[in-house]
Amino acid sequence: MYRLIGMPVSPATKRVCWALDFADIPYHFEEYLPQITTSWVRLRSGQFSGPVSVPVLLGKGGIKLLDSWDIALRAHHDRPQAGLIPDAHREAVAQMNTLSEQIFYAGRILALDRVLADNHALLDLFPSLIPGWCRRPMLPVMRNTIGAIQKKYADPGSTEQDQIKKLDNALSQVRARLDGKAYVLTDGFSYADMTIIAALQVIRPYQPDNSQPQSAYEKAWSCETLATQYGDLLQWRDRIYKEKRKITYRNKPTKHPAR
Ligand SMILES: N[C@@H](CCC(=O)N[C@@H](CS)C(=O)NCC(=O)O)C(=O)O
Known part of the structure; x- marks a missing residue:
């Protein structure tokens, strides 16, 4: 199952949660706490320099997506019949x-x-x-x-x-x-x-x-x-x-x- 790291108040997180929910794609949501969980997110997403932002999608086979647009494309790839991005x-x-x-x-x-x-x-x-x-x-x-x-x-x-x-x-x-x-x-x-x-x-x-x-x-x-x-x-x-x-x-x- 995917792991989505995000902030509930963030528009970028909201749009990908909506996309995944709409396409009925299972994921575990993990709340990102700026400064507190940043190093933990860096470690798992392989971002060892530069700014960290959420949402981040992690999945089996080394999937690490660091931008909401890439996550939306992934959701479309997994469940094209949902019609997210025709x-x-x-x-x-x-x-x-x-x-x-x-x-x-x-x-x-x-x-x-x-x-x-x-x-x-x-x-x-x-x-x-x-x-x-x-x-x-x-x-x-x-x-x-x-x-x-x-x-x-x-x-x-x-x-x-x-x-x-x-x-x-x-x-x-x-x-x-x-x-x-x-x-x-x-x-x-x-x-x-x-x-x-x-x-x-x-x-x-x-x-x-x-x-x-x-x-x-x-x-x-x-x-x-x-x-x-x-x-x-x-x-x-x-x-x-x-x-x-x-x-x-x-x-x-x-x-x-x-x-
Ligand atoms: N273009 C990026 C924007 C990501 C972004 O701006 N994320 C903000 C929340 S909306 C964030 O991570 N804020 C917390 C931080 O930067 O520590 C995307 O769509 O994924």
């Missing part, structure tokens, strides 16, 4: 994946600034295995970890407005591509939808129950002006999520939290 549309799906990276890279820069400015958002980030009582005393550790991630993915010399412009530009391309259709590809639901939808969480995270107030972390990941301007895309995302994101896996509830 051969005739591979280029179009790859383009949407690139667009989704533009959205989530720009959104992540804005979100990390907001997370670092809000202790409640930082507290929301502790993995469930850390007991509630020791989270506040460990805030400096979390701040240091998120600060390191902020530096790693920074866009030196750019302003907040530059990132908003990039987001606006990429989102208008998604809107044009969708053009009121149900799915990005005319042929039906595919990885093109999954990758864009996973990235839209940097505009406003998906909330299964909209009547619940947003958590501090969810607020930090929301760009309210763009969420209003692109409300049509968020409505599309919510509808597709409800229709297509499985809440069960082989008739059992999914255990990993990256839904």
Whole structure:
């Protein structure tokens, strides 16, 4: 069985979990804890230099995939009948994946600034295995970890407005591509939808129950002006999520939290 190492809050992890679940490919999900499990991931994935990022897919026969696009291609290779990346549309799906990276890279820069400015958002980030009582005393550790991630993915010399412009530009391309259709590809639901939808969480995270107030972390990941301007895309995302994101896996509830 595959082992998928990822972070539940990460758009890149979310899209591959969706792809694997949709294609009914079994995997064991392992949560990546930046700085804490980095050396362990390096060792198993054979990355002895350079930055480590997730998701990482490990499998029998020495399979080590270090980028979500390669993982999606692998899922398609294993279960082509799921139609994740139809051969005739591979280029179009790859383009949407690139667009989704533009959205989530720009959104992540804005979100990390907001997370670092809000202790409640930082507290929301502790993995469930850390007991509630020791989270506040460990805030400096979390701040240091998120600060390191902020530096790693920074866009030196750019302003907040530059990132908003990039987001606006990429989102208008998604809107044009969708053009009121149900799915990005005319042929039906595919990885093109999954990758864009996973990235839209940097505009406003998906909330299964909209009547619940947003958590501090969810607020930090929301760009309210763009969420209003692109409300049509968020409505599309919510509808597709409800229709297509499985809440069960082989008739059992999914255990990993990256839904
Ligand atoms: N293009 C890469 C992007 C991976 C990426 O940016 N991963 C982020 C999470 S979305 C990450 O690993 N963050 C934690 C870290 O860098 O320590 C992919 O799609 O796999």
